[in-house]
Amino acid sequence: MSFKIAIIGAGSVGFTKKLFTDILCVPEFQDVEFALTDMSEHNLQMIKQILDTIVSSNKLPTRVTATTNRREALTGARYIISCVRVGGLEAYADDIRIPLKYGIDQCVGDTICAGGILYGQRNIPVILDFCKDIREVAEPGAKFLNYANPMAMNTWAAIEYGKVDTVGLCHGVQHGAEQIAEVLGAKSPSELDYICSGINHQTWFVDLKLNGRKIGKDELVAAFEAHPVFSQQEKLRIDVLKRFGVYSTESNGHLSEYLPWYRKRPDEITKWIDMSDWIHGETGGYLRHSTETRNWFETEFPQFLESASKPIDRAKRSNEHASHILEALETGRVYRGHFNLKNNGIITNLPADAIIESPGFVDRFGINMVSGITIPEACAATCMASINVQRMSVHAAVSGDIDLLKLAVLHDPLVGAVATPEEVWQMVDEMVVAQARWLPQYADAIPAAKERLAKSTVKTRDWAGAARRNVRSIDELRAEKAALKQAV
Incomplete structure (x- = not known):
């Protein structure tokens, strides 16, 4: 072909x-x-x-x-x-830095919350x-x-x-399934069958079977709490599992910033996160990780180039959806995955216009979604809060309506749990002004935003966040990698 x-x-x-x-x-x-x-x-x-x-x-x-x-x-x-x-x-740093001035502590900030918007x-x-x-x-x-x-x-x-x-396309569902398979003692993730449905980064394992045997909430909670690593790294996720009855696809750090309950008080944040890796809830964790990764790649490029000379091992093909979708569309070999598409009745208790993430099958006829899925009410309520923010955010981005943008940020679950309307209005002005070069649709709104900032009386604070780590140098990364290799 x-x-x-x-x-x-x-x-x-x-x-x-x-x-x-x-x-x-x-x-x-x-x-x-x-x-x-x-x-x-x-x-x-x-x-x-x-x-x-x-x-x-x-x-x-x-x-x-x-x-x-x-x-x-x-x-x-x-x-x-x-x-x-x-x-x-550069812009991403502002997504984390500016909201911190208003008490909004994000781990990733790329989906919703102030940074994601x-x-x-x-x-x-x-x-x-x-x-x-x-x-x-x-x-x-x-x-x-x-x-x-x-x-x-x-x-x-x-x-x-x-x-x-x-x-x-996203890989959150696959990673969550790998975790579940591990805590249940499966020899391979392929032993686990599941239906996962919701919206991207808030997708829920609504049905689980291990080698054909149905797995219930109590067994899954016990398995996670008994796991020596995940019991510490996924404390918030496990708490949501206990209360909602289903496990979320997204990491501890990601999930913490989509909900209004776990990151609203600085002294509470450290109770729910784990600092062993950025993904478990560290303040600005993904920004730090991305910065280190970029610096590391620039320095170690010859090694990356050398590794590219090795033969392709088809057994190591990843579970990223793209290659499997293309294979199914071009060859007709059927692929089952979880895809982000407009709802239109796929999930019965979410809006038709929302972008949902849910199971589908791909063949020469295209992506064919499984329709008629109803997710638990608590999951739907949590998804709805994000969907409403997403809808306003999209419409604001297309129209350049800064007032609608502020309303979208105001309705974000974590922002609303931390900041007042007056603080949100100033924060959005500050973010739009700081990122003006990447926001052409707001060009006409920038001068007025600058004037408001010059006259503002809203107080901010110089705060690094509840659990911030410094970006490591190349030498530090190299030393840590060597120490890890020696330990193994």
């Missing part, structure tokens, strides 16, 4: 390499063309070197091109994969530009696979306003 796959944001080097290798694990796909595009010429050249090394080492006919001209990359593409981070780490405002205009190019120059009927966060907002905008065949 010969067709073209465009990857936007291909400078996300590690993730692009994973997607590329996964797709080449499909025997029929070795003759495809990969068109890489990114704003960073430097990152593009690094990833192209790595992918060219993989191609030559495995003696494949695969073609790899790289260009900063996005439209050129998308021309004739059948599949377009997006993994962009608009504003990079502003992230969406930066991303959505760019996503709509992608969609315009796809409609105009990609292969007719091209499919857009969005990996970029905020997942639901980006996918919502692409479907409702971009008018492109879009599916949102």
Whole structure:
């Protein structure tokens, strides 16, 4: 088979390499063309070197091109994969830093909460530009696979306003299932069957079977509490499991910032998180991790390039959805996964216009979702709070309505648990002004926001958060890696 796959944001080097290798694990796909595009010429050249090394080492006919001209990359593409981070780490730092001044402590801040909402405002205009190019120059009927966060907002905008065949993809469901399989003593995650449904990052394991035997709440709670690692790392998740009756897909740190109960008091935050790794709730944890990862990659690039010369091992194909979806669409080999699409009755107790994440099957006819699923009422209530925020955020991003943006932030569960309306109004003004270069739709609103900030009497504080770690240097990372290797 010969067709073209465009990857936007291909400078996300590690993730692009994973997607590329996964797709080449499909025997029929070795003759495809990969068109890489990114704003960073430097990152593009690094990833192209790595992918060219993989191609030559495995003696494949695969073609790899790289260009900063996005439209050129998308021309004739059948599949377009997006993994962009608009504003990079510079804007992301403001997503964490500014809300902290108002007492809002986020672990990740890329889905909802103050940081996730502003992230969406930066991303959505760019996503709509992608969609315009796809409609105009990609292969007719091209499919857009969005990996970029905020997942639901980006996918919502692409479907409702971009008018492109879009599916949102995430790996939270797979990772949650791996955890459950481990605590239940399964020899392999394949022994676990499950139905997981909700919205991205708030998806719920509503039905579980281990080797055909149904697993109930009490058995699952006991299994997690008995696990020597997860009992400490997932305290908040386990508490939600006890109260809601079902386990959430998302990590302890992520889940903590989607709910109004666990991060609203600084002295309570440390009770629910674990500092062994960023993903368990550390303040600004993903920002620190992303910064360290970028620095590490720049320094250790020769080693990454050397590892690319090894033969592709099809047995190590990852569980990221993209390669499996493409395989099913092109070959007819059926794939079951969990996908982000507009609801339209798939989940009976969530709104029709919401972007939900739920099970589906893929074959030559497309992605066929399992419809008529009803999730537990508490799960639906939690999802609804986020859906309402997402809807307002998308509409604000498209219209450039700063008042609607402020209302979206005000209705965010964690923001509303911590900040007053007056504080929210000032915080949004401050964030919009700080990120003005990435927010063209708010250009007309920026001068008034600056005037309000100059006259503001709302007090803020200089606060690093309840559980902040410093970014580690390359030498520190190298020493920790060596110590870990010696311990093993």
